[in-house]
Each structure stands twice: as C-alpha cells, then as structure tokens.
Amino acid sequence: MEELLDILKSLHPDVDFEHCDSLIDDKILDSIDIVSLVAEINDAFDVAVPAEEIIPENFNSAQALWEMIQRLDEA
Amino acid sequence: MSFASAQFLAFFAVLFVLYYLIPRRHQWKLLLVGSVFFYFFAGWYCLVYIGVTAVTTWLAARKIGALQARQDAWLRERREELNKEARKARKAADKKVRWRWALGSMLLNFGILAVVKYTDFVLGSVNGVLSAAGAGTQLPLANLVLPMGISFYTFQSMGYLIDVYWGKYPPERSLGRFALFVTFFPQLIQGPISRYNDLSQTLYAEHRWDSRQIAMGGMRALWGLGKKLIIADRLAIPLRELTAAPEEYAGLYVLAVMFLYAVQLYADFTGGIDITIGVAQMLGVKVTENFERPFFSKNIAEYWRRWHITMGTWFRDYVFYPLSVSKGVLKLHQKARARLGEAGKRVSVYLCTMILWFVTGLWHGASWNFIVWGLLNGVVILVSQECEPLYARFHGRFPGLKGTFGYRLFEVGRTFVLMSAIRVLDVYRDVPLTFRQVGTVFTSFRPSVLWDGSFLELGLSAGDWLIAALGAAALVVCSLLGRREPVRQRLVRRPSLAWGGCAALVVCMVIFGVYGIGFDATQFIYNQF
Numbered sequence: 001m002e003e004l005l006d007i008l009k010s011l012h013p014d015v016d017f018e019h020c021d022s023l024i025d026d027k028i029l030d031s032i033d034i035v036s037l038v039a040e041i042n043d044a045f046d047v048a049v050p051a052e053e054i055i056p057e058n059f060n061s062a063q064a065l066w067e068m069i070q071r072l073d074e075a
Numbered sequence: 076m077s078f079a080s081a082q083f084l085a086f087f088a089v090l091f092v093l094y095y096l097i098p099r100r101h102q103w104k105l106l107l108v109g110s111v112f113f114y115f116f117a118g119w120y121c122l123v124y125i126g127v128t129a130v131t132t133w134l135a136a137r138k139i140g141a142l143q144a145r146q147d148a149w150l151r152e153r154r155e156e157l158n159k160e161a162r163k164a165r166k167a168a169d170k171k172v173r174w175r176w177a178l179g180s181m182l183l184n185f186g187i188l189a190v191v192k193y194t195d196f197v198l199g200s201v202n203g204v205l206s207a208a209g210a211g212t213q214l215p216l217a218n219l220v221l222p223m224g225i226s227f228y229t230f231q232s233m234g235y236l237i238d239v240y241w242g243k244y245p246p247e248r249s250l251g252r253f254a255l256f257v258t259f260f261p262q263l264i265q266g267p268i269s270r271y272n273d274l275s276q277t278l279y280a281e282h283r284w285d286s287r288q289i290a291m292g293g294m295r296a297l298w299g300l301g302k303k304l305i306i307a308d309r310l311a312i313p314l315r316e317l318t319a320a321p322e323e324y325a326g327l328y329v330l331a332v333m334f335l336y337a338v339q340l341y342a343d344f345t346g347g348i349d350i351t352i353g354v355a356q357m358l359g360v361k362v363t364e365n366f367e368r369p370f371f372s373k374n375i376a377e378y379w380r381r382w383h384i385t386m387g388t389w390f391r392d393y394v395f396y397p398l399s400v401s402k403g404v405l406k407l408h409q410k411a412r413a414r415l416g417e418a419g420k421r422v423s424v425y426l427c428t429m430i431l432w433f434v435t436g437l438w439h440g441a442s443w444n445f446i447v448w449g450l451l452n453g454v455v456i457l458v459s460q461e462c463e464p465l466y467a468r469f470h471g472r473f474p475g476l477k478g479t480f481g482y483r484l485f486e487v488g489r490t491f492v493l494m495s496a497i498r499v500l501d502v503y504r505d506v507p508l509t510f511r512q513v514g515t516v517f518t519s520f521r522p523s524v525l526w527d528g529s530f531l532e533l534g535l536s537a538g539d540w541l542i543a544a545l546g547a548a549a550l551v552v553c554s555l556l557g558r559r560e561p562v563r564q565r566l567v568r569r570p571s572l573a574w575g576g577c578a579a580l581v582v583c584m585v586i587f588g589v590y591g592i593g594f595d596a597t598q599f600i601y602n603q604f
Contacts, residue, residue, distance in 0.1 A: 027380075032376075032460060035395070035423075035427065036420065036421075036424050039400075039404075039423060039424070040420070042408075043408070043409060043412070048400070049400055050400060054392075
C-alpha cells in the first residue's frame with residue numbers, strides 16, 4: 001500500500017490520497033493520470049490492469065486501487 | 076427527415092399520440108417501427124446497412140454471452156477439482172474464443188464504416204501522390220453514399236459488443252429490442268452515442284402519461300429548434316459567403332470566421348442534441364447528456380470532457396484505455412523509463428494520446444483537415460500537461476490570483492480562442508488554405524472592415540446581426556442560469572410562465588427563423604459525421 005501511495009503522490013503531490021475517496025468523481029485523476037498509474041502499477045506490482053477494470057469504482061480511492069491490485073494478482 | 080422539418084413534426088405527432096394510446100407493453104415495439112420508418116426516409120439502402128450492423132452485433136454478443144455462461148458453468152461444476160492455474164488456463168482459452176467473435180463483428184462493422192466513409196479519402200490521397208510524382212493517370216473515385224448516422228450507430232453498437240465481451244452486462248436476448256437500441260430515431264442523426272446499460276433503463280420500460288416530463292421534453296426540443304433556426308442557420312449565411320471566396324476575406328474576416336463558426340456549431344449541435352433529448356424525454360426515454368456548458372471550460376482537456384461527452388468517453392473507454400494497457404504499450408513504457416528515467420514515463424502515455432486524437436480526427440471526417448485538427452488538439456493538451464509545473468510556479472508566486480473572477484475569465488477566454496482557432500480547420504476544409512488564412516490575421520488585419528459596412532455585405536442585414544448577437548447572448552445567459560437547475564425545471568413549476576415562454580419562442584422562430592434562402596437550412600452539421 002505504501003508503494004501505491006508513493007506512485008499516486010508522484011502524480012499529484014498536493015493530494016491527500018490516504019483519505020480522498022472521490023479521485024475520479026472529483027476529477028482529481030484524469031485519463032492521462034489513469035493510464036500513467038496503470039503503467040506504474042504494472043511495473044511496481046507486476047499486475048496487468050485490463051481496460052475493463054478502469055472504472056470509477058476501482059480508481060476513486062487508494063484503498064479501492066489496492067483492493068483491485070490484490071484481486072487481479074490473485075485471479 | 077430532418078428534425079427541423081414539417082415532415083418530422085407530423086411523424087412525431089402521430090407517433091406521440093399512438094405511443095400513449097396503445098397498451099404500454101407494446102410501446103417499445105411502436106418505437107422500433109417508428110425508428111425504422113424514420114430511417115427509411117433517408118433511403119431504403121440505409122436500412123440494409125443498419126440492419127446488417129444490428130443483426131451481426133446482436134448475434135456476436137449472444138454468442139459471446141453463451142460462451143461466457145458455458146465457461147462459468149464449467150468452472151462452477153469443477154470448483155473443487157481445479158487448481159488456480161487450471162482455472163486460469165481455461166479462462167484464457169475461452170477468452171480467446173470470445174475475442175474472435177467480438178473481433179469478427181468489429182472487423183465487419185468498422186470495415187463497412189471504413190469502406191463507405193474513407194474509400195474516396197484514400198483514393199484521393201493516392202491521386203495526390205500520383206500527380207505529385209508526375210503520373211498522368213488518376214484513380215476514379217467511388218462516390219459511395221454515406222448512410223445516415225453510420226458513425227454514430229456503428230460506434231454505439233460496437234461499444235455494446237465490447238461491454239458484453241468485457242462481461243459488464245449480459246447480452247440483450249431479443250433482436251427486436253436490440254434493433255431499437257441501434258435505431259432509436261431521436262439519436263440517429265447526430266448522437267449522442269449512448270451506452271446500452273444507460274439507455275436500456277428507460278427505452279424498453281412502460282411509460283405512463285407524465286405531463287411534467289412531457290412539458291420538460293417539449294420545452295427542451297423547442298429551445299433546441301430555436302437555437303438551430305434563429306442562430307445557427309442565420310450565422311451559416313455569412314460563413315458560407317466568407318468561405319466560398321476565402322482569398323477575398325482575409326485578416327479580420329478570418330477572426331470573424333473563427334468566432335462565428337464557434338457560435339454556429341454550438342447552436343447547431345447543442346440545438347440538435349436538445350431536440351434529441353427533449354423528444355426522447357417526451358416519450359419517457361432518458362438519453363445521456365452530451366454537453367456541459369463547454370465554453371466555460373478552463374482548458375482544452377476540460378473542454379473535451381464537456382463537449383460531445385459521449386464521443387469523448389467512447390474513445391477514452393474503447394480506444395485510449397485498451398491501447399494504453401496493451402502489452403506492447405506497457406513494454407514501451409518500461410523501455411522508455413529504463414532509458415530516459417522519469418521523463419520516459421510519459422512517452423507511452425503521450426504516444427497513446429496522439430493516436431487517440433488522430434483517430435478522433437479521422438472519425439470526424441475523411442479528410443486531412445480533420446486529421447490535422449485532431450492532432451492539434453492532442454498537441455495542445457500535451458503541451459498544457461508539460462506546462463503544468465510552470466503554471467504551478469506562477470501561481471506559487473501569485474497565490475491570490477487563481478480563484479479570482481478575472482483569472483477565471485482569462486482561462487475561459489483563452490480556451491474559447493484556442494478552440495475556435497483549431498476549429499477553423501473544419502471551416503475551410505483545406506489544411507494549407509487554413510494556415511494561409513490564419514496567417515493573414517497577422518499580415519493584413521484591416522480593422523476598418525468592422526465599421527465600413529463590409530459585414531453588411533455578407534448576406535445579413537444589421538437587424539440580422541443584432542438578432543444573432545441577442546441569440547448568442549441568450550445562450551450565455553441561459554447557460555449561466557442553468558448551472559444549478561435547468562431553466563426548464565424552474566419554468567415547469569410556473570405553468571403560465573412556461574406557456575408564455577414557449578409561445579414567445581415559437582413567435583420568435585416564425586419571425587426570426589431562417590427558412591429557404593438557397594441552402595439546406597435544415598441540415599445539421601454533425602449529421603455529416
């Protein structure tokens with residue numbers, strides 16, 4: 001989770017990713033951020049995020065992202 | 076049959092009355108019959124094209140759904156005996172089969188779109204190369220007729236197919252119901268590009284007479300028609316003049332073209348979408364919004380989140396994301412990062428962004444001006460992205476500036492000017508000519524044309540210019556008033572005001588609407604896409 005937070009912080013250092021749960025709904029992360037994030041997740045966790053998983057529910061918070069990474073890793 | 080025609084009014088009046096008279100369980104069937112009838116007016120051959128798309132997409136989606144169900148059942152039955160690797164292997168093998176069905180249908184339907192829309196573009200480009208090389212021969216153009224709304228219904232159908240392939244929802248069982256999703260007449264002409272899981276919520280439902288919804292829908296359709304007839308078609312007159320002989324209208328005229336076209340396109344496209352959403356609402360069907368006050372955007376990326384929203388999200392979900400997470404692009408990301416460090420992280424993202432805008436440009440039209448238009452949009456978005464640290468530093472030095480009204484106005488104005496300048500490629504339809512014309516703004520500005528009466532020789536009288544200006548001002552005011560709650564929603568609570576407003580709008584349309592002045596006043600700009 002710490003590593004994920006570091007990746008998120010590198011995208012937007014000014015955002016409180018630990019507590020924000022509306023990253024997509026509040027348009028904090030845009031589509032360019034999202035694909036950058038997916039590429040970083042692929043590098044850091046060796047988890048491929050398929051396009052169908054790129055939905056607001058999975059990207060609205062660091063926690064949701066972390067749960068998605070774990071789910072995809074186990075699948 | 077255009078929305079702005081007596082034919083459409085008669086067609087809709089009959090459909091509307093029947094819709095609320097027949098048993099409610101048959102309402103969707105009536106919509107299907109009406110949609111096929113509406114489409115038939117565009118030419119019987121169009122029905123063949125849309126029919127092929129509807130049937131092949133439905134069949135492929137059904138097959139994919141059946142394969143998915145079979146896989147789920149197989150895995151369920153063997154839950155105890157299979158290990159993780161065996162389950163994974165089976166899923167991967169089945170996914171390949173499902174992908175083949177999806178790919179087959181996509182190749183067929185995008186193939187049809189490509190052939191009818193881009194054959195002459197390819198042949199024309201080959202001819203250009205041949206003549207540049209000095210070859211005496213030229214390939215004959217195919218002159219294929221573009222079926223009405225083919226880009227819109229193809230994209231809508233393929234979006235549905237990909238969603239089913241991704242397992243977002245099960246496929247529609249009924250061919251009739253799916254055919255209605257593809258052919259639903261209000262959105263056939265210029266979108267929006269609906270998603271099945273959104274539109275199907277209300278498209279097949281049984282609808283009781285709801286005076287409030289019908290009034291709201293009616294007002295919206297009327298407002299859209301007003302935008303089209305009073306503003307868009309009025310501004311089409313000087314624009315036609317200014318672009319018919321571009322060499323005569325340089326300098327300040329080019330600026331006029333930029334801004335007049337911005338207003339015309341906005342009035343035309345949002346007017347058409349207002350009619351679409353309003354007409355659908357009168358039938359109880361909720362169609363996705365396609366605009367969110369785009370001219371109040373602070374930058375181009377935001378503008379594209381608020382203009383033609385359904386097209387933008389389609390390209391984002393079905394082109395940009397799949398491309399960005401593909402194996403090849405992720406490999407490129409790793410390599411670029413290893414070689415270039417932090418800066419390399421952006422290489423693959425920027426490449427995908429430019430591909431996205433290339434495809435978006437191509438979708439808009441089979442010509443180089445649209446491709447250059449798309450690429451320019453991509454370049455501006457990426458340059459803005461790169462400039463973000465600069466902006467941050469600037470705002471760090473002037474911390475109080477960002478939230479002020481003046482700075483917000485500057486941002487909105489900057490976006491409007493930038494978008495209008497890029498969009499001028501759409502007006503001249505010729506890339507070198509467009510750049511030459513824009514260049515004349517700096518070389519032969521001639522501001523005197525503003526006050527020497529030159530603008531009164533472009534087909535509009537002083538009164539017409541005043542009506543257009545008042546109309547444009549009304550658009551801005553209504554946009555501002557509708558920020559929290561649509562104006563219609565407020566009007567509908569006060570019926571006398573609503574009726575008065577509608578009557579006034581109809582009178583304005585009758586008196587100030589532009590009818591039959593030697594051009595096709597009823598053709599919507601986005602119809603051609």
